[in-house]
């Protein structure tokens with residue numbers, strides 16, 4: 001299936017026509033539709049489909065990691081001690097990374113990339129991304145449409161370095177948008193930028209469902225149906241803080257700056 005087909009097959013079955021209104025988004029969450037072209041999307045889909053997929057440790061999604069550092073699912077931490085993931089793909093840097101910097105969305109090129117692949121009913125449980133990844137996270141959607149559910153965390157724990165799975169997923173169909181629950185519809189080629197309150201004060205999740213139904217703020221019932229050939233890739237780009245004196249180069253290799261070798 002190419003990118004055009006994926007887009008078409010998802011939207012035909014999508015009864016909800018637009019994402020939540022901008023004013024309803026959690027503070028610090030931005031959506032930039034059409035961040036890349038359809039041709040560029042296709043190039044990235046081909047690049048990642050040819051990459052090495054691995055299980056996510058819970059026998060659910062398939063994932064790829066790039067940039068040198070590796071996220072440990074069990075510890076919910078990023079490890080820079082053993083640099084085992086491949087360097088950032090050049091194509092990703094030129095099509096997305098460099099644009100993020102030149103548009104002022106991030107100050108420097110992200111140095112860790114996670115690619116999640118969702119097929120069938122696959123989703124991701126409610127979580128707040130590890131603090132190891134810094135204050136701004138960007139994610140580019142490729143392929144099919146997704147619904148991302150944000151839920152306000154009643155008392156965000158700002159002290160822990162990692163906040164995984166802090167809210168159990170609600171029963172599918174029970175989701176009702178409110179001041180504390182927001183459903184964001186992610187169209188392919190949309191860039192999502194998460195910072196500020198949306199980064200630490202809300203969990204996010206993708207419901208595990210072939211048909212996800214929810215009630216919007218006007219009381220209207222909405223649904224997202226996944227077609228048989230559903231396939232979505234989320235390319236999440238983040239920064240990994242390194243010990244002082246270390247820098248991540250654009251190829252993902254860690255370098256020790258002069259005078260720091262003994263540290």
Ligand SMILES: O=C(O)CCC(=O)C(=O)O
Pocket residue numbers: 114116124129139148204206234236
């Ligand atoms: O699929 C998405 O858009 C979200 C991915 C995500 O939450 C994550 O990788 O932590």
